[in-house]
Amino acid sequence: MENERTAADALAEAGVFKGAHGLEGLLNARRPTLNEQRGINDEQPRNGGQARRMTTGRRKGAQAARDGLTEADCPYEDHRKPNGRLSWSRAWRNAWLFGFREEKSKQAL
Numbered sequence: 825m826e827n828e829r830t831a832a833d834a835l836a837e838a839g840v841f842k843g844a845h846g847l848e849g850l851l852n853a854r855r856p857t858l859n860e861q862r863g864i865n866d867e868q869p870r871n872g873g874q875a876r877r878m879t880t881g882r883r884k885g886a887q888a889a890r891d892g893l894t895e896a897d898c899p900y901e902d903h904r905k906p907n908g909r910l911s912w913s914r915a916w917r918n919a920w921l922f923g924f925r926e927e928k929s930k931q932a933l
Contacts, residue, residue: 878915878916878919879919880919881900881916881917881919881920881923882919882920882922882923882926883923884899884920884923885898885919885920885921885922885923885924885925885926885927886923886924886926886927887927888920888924889923889924889925889927889928889931890927890931895921895924895925898917898920898921898924899920900913900916900917900920901913901917902914902917
């Protein structure tokens with residue numbers, strides 16, 4: 825068993841698999857993620873990790889803080905499903921509150 829050579833061993837000795845385009849390059853290569861294909865930078869979370877469409881709620885919360893409103897003035901109510909489970913309204917409310925609190929913390933500095 826130790827003396828058996830595979831075709832890959834023979835090709836490697838011949839120098840076929842050297843460099844980035846050889847076997848090492850193929851083994852170490854990875855497919856780009858969808859975000860990389862779309863040009864989205866994954867290194868920094870967008871909007872505190874929130875989805876891009878939540879930026880409107882976040883922006884409105886920040887504007888409310890600049891206008892001197894309170895957290896109780898949030899226009900997004902916490903709607904529940906008839907069975908008591910959460911709905912997407914919680915996400916919009918949290919985005920608004922995130923923007924509001926972020927702006928308030930900036931104002932405090």
